[in-house]
Amino acid sequence: MITALTLAPVLAALVILAVPEKRVRVVALAGSLISLGLMVYMLMHLDLDAKGVQFKEKIAWIPGLGIDYFVGLDGVNALVLLLATLLAPLVVLASWKQEERSRTYFVLLCIQFTGLFGTFTALNFFHWFLYWELALVPAFFLIKIFGSGEDRHRAALNFFLFTVVGSVAMLLGFLFLYQQTGTFDFVELARKGVNAHPLIFCAVLAGLWVKVPLAPLHIWQAPAYAAAPAPVAMLLTGVMSKMGVYGFLRLVVPIFDKQLQHYAGTLMTLALVTILWGAFLALRQTDLKRMLAFSSLNHVAYCVLGVGALGIAVDGMKIDAHELARQGVILQMFAHGLAAAGLFYLVGLLETRTGSSGLGDFGGLSAVTPKFAAAFYLLTFCSLGLPFMAGFAAEFLIFSGSFAVAPTVTVAATVGLLATAVFLLTMLQKVFTGPTPERHNNMADLSPSEGLIVIPLLFLLFFAGISPVTWLFWSSVLN
């Protein structure tokens, strides 16, 4: 089942190579919808009494080295896989108007989907790492070939090199770990518990560090997000930025729990630095896409704050701080994935309509395009943590968990909330209020087909904000 879910997009990519050019997007959409359908089916057919990984597929692959093909669904990956499968069809829909070299474009997109789904479902390091890298390569080409701006080649190369260096470090770390334990199996490794050298931990951390990213290895992010075509930026910020956090939950928390306890303070401090740095950087941006990229940096770092909290002991607490933080991290991935993807999509629309994405190029758009403005305002409000939307529930959970164990760092992190409000409201003010420039007077409002992408996102954000328990059901039941 999971294998089918993972491979559906790549099969679609094969079909795309065979069909006429004008059918390619339909095939891509079909592929991603099959994945989504399978995902929904799995969530409906979970065995709620069973312990451990479900929909398990475990086949000996290279028995000599003890490598299995092992995939499954559990509490850690259920929601983030749902996020990825939800966003995939929306990304295809958002690229519907991609005319130039559309065959290449959709093939790359589909391969990337498979890479992402595979990363979220693999439970053996061997093919997990293959998927992890597979997700990277199409993104590189998508930015390089289909991106915008002079800077895109450089941005793509930067993005690729930073992540590859991190990945290589991680690979080395796991090879050492393999020497020690003789297995690549995540479940097995977590059960055994490793007593690895700090350097091995650091090597694994490096891969995640770049991917999340955490300061100071974040400098690839903003240029890459700004150069990527809007649908790819949706995917980068919505799903790819979750790979790092997911890696923390899948690798660091269960496998390196001793090391995490040792370095939790450092990790939380790093997250804090990233939160504040990202927020203040966003304040200085004059380009909408770069501003959103730094906003994304800031929001994803909250997840790492929560992960750090998992490493600090909670003896004698009146609240279940670890579980609060853990669920908060999972919900924050979901919430940020949806909201940031939506915002990047809308900024992309703005760019296709006006040809610019500078903060100072707009004004008074709420009078010209009321529906577009309403969607933009709502997504922004979710981003700045408005209650009854998913972002608030997630951030509250993370904060309540991390405050209980590390009050100082958490209080310092709340400055980030204020800075987020400042730059997001400044963005709304500059783009949507004041007098409308002459050239934007005839800008088209959000069309129904564009609404088709935004409305599901908003619906889910409200749903998860009003009733987070519905969505945290999977991550809390499956253990």
Next chain:
Amino acid sequence: MTLALIALLPLLAAVITSCMKCGRRAAGVAIVAMLGSCGLALWAFGQAWGMELGKHATSDIPWLTVGTTTINFGFVLDPLTGVMAAMVTFVGLLIFIYSFGYMKDDKRMARFFCYLSLFASGMLGLILANNLLLLFMCWEIVGVASYLLISFWNHKPEAAAAGKKAFIVTRIGDIGFLIGILLAFKYTGTLTLYDGGNGLLDLASALKEVGHGIKSEEPGTLFTPEIAAIVSLLLFLGAVGKSGQLPLHVWLPDAMEGPTPVSALIHAATMVAAGVFLVARTMPIFEAGGTEMVVAWTGAVTALVAALIALGQYDIKRILAYSTVSQLGLMMVGLGVGGVAIGMFHLLTHAFFKALLFLGAGSIIHGCHEEQDIRKMGGIWKSMRVTSIAYLCGTAALVAFPFTSGFFSKDEVLAGAWTSSEPIFWIVAAASLLTAVYMIRQCLYVFTGSYRGENSPHESPWVMTVPLVILAVFALGLGAISKGTILNQLPRAQYEHNNFVIAVSVAVSLGGIVLGWMIYRGRKLGEDTDPLAIKSLREKLWFDEYYADTVGKLWSLAAIIAEQLNELLIFLRDMFVVLARGLSGAFAIGGDQKLIDVMAFDGLCDWLRSLGYAVTRPQNGFLPGYLRLIAIGTVVLGLVVFWIS
């Protein structure tokens, strides 16, 4: 469930009107929803009124269960909820009706009613909430709705800026509030307010009685008076932001950029009162922590400073805005010195007379063709009789003219202050004196003399004046009617109410009126220089400038530092690339060419070649050479053999 409907009806209206185009129909939906909500609130009020002091009817359902922690959301009904909900829905309803007249020419009227309904829903939610987190969530909804309403005419850059400022300044307080919630959550394990003895406020009340930490099995997280004090101060920070107390009052006067009904709804009757309500609701925590006097002092200073600034303003709405800040300060004083009953009593009377004043001001502005500067008004009394009479009723209540509603509630605040702190008493008395002066100044400017504007003013339509008349009746009569019941139904401190206090109370009210009359009598208003509007007061004591120079500068500096550090990183990366290029160059030339090519490969080849050459040299085909070598070999072998044996 009925309680939930009070908040959900306006929410439903907000959702419906958000999809509507026709303004009149949207207004109808919103007003009907508000009417229903008001009816239910009055019913709830009736239910709550008979309740014994200290009893709370609650209904909770689990909202979120994470691990072993459960957060319940629900509603609470007690006299505090009842009186507040009834007031908000009733004043809100009148403001909704008034808005129908005020906004009827606006193209986006439907959207206006959507925001108004959203606001009402958030406000009612926070009043009804039985969970500190739910209260905070509704509190934020109120904040965002007020942001949308203040910047409703967002084609005006000032309106957009004012909305943003309101949101951000109140968010500073909100972050304090949030940290307070986190702290309370950590140390008590619950955020439910009343939960049959286990709620947060139950625990705080118990803590107050015990006087030291509540025993618990877990020594790590003991709920002590110190913790309660910190929690209460953090919650108070939220209240300071929302209720425009010093030093976070700067957003409120700017917020007057919004349509006037918004000013009345948000900045007189409801939203700014939310901060006062929060303190009233969580009073047990303040009492457990012993921080009531912080509240009282903050309120007293705010009351005096804001009243001073009001003296120097010329914008009719800004005068009222500073007046609101000042009166909110009095409510805080009331809460701090006299308990929930006193603060809430002043909140209640103020809501009616200040809503009246704002709506009256709106009617005047409407009649004067959107003019807000009092120097360009004058003689309104002749042309707008109903509005003028209503406005004077509101003024009488605000200056605490004897036997109006404001008189009764301010008198209680003064009495409470007299008992607990004499300095606060005199500050409040001074603020009351100034209140009378600035209101008389304003009334003389607006109502007397002849009109100084261009087009002659006209009376507003009945849909606007009827709410004014209703509010005027309440502004005059509410105090006398409700005083006894409110003071008995809500908890309050013991204080002495002597004749001296009453005498001071009457003296500052009448004295202020006389003083104002003396100063402005016979002046040519609007042309002569105003003796009280000195520069420092006109410039609002430079609070905005001071903040821009300190916090604002620091903030921009932080952003610049963040950016420069990022540039430094990019520079380092580029240096790394240069280094890597250099290294690879070094390897390519030094390593690849010199070491591998020249030394290793070529060198080996050369060496092999020369070795071959050396080896081939003897094999030159000359026999004597071979024989010579054989002879040498034989001798060497012979020597070796001899040596070994």
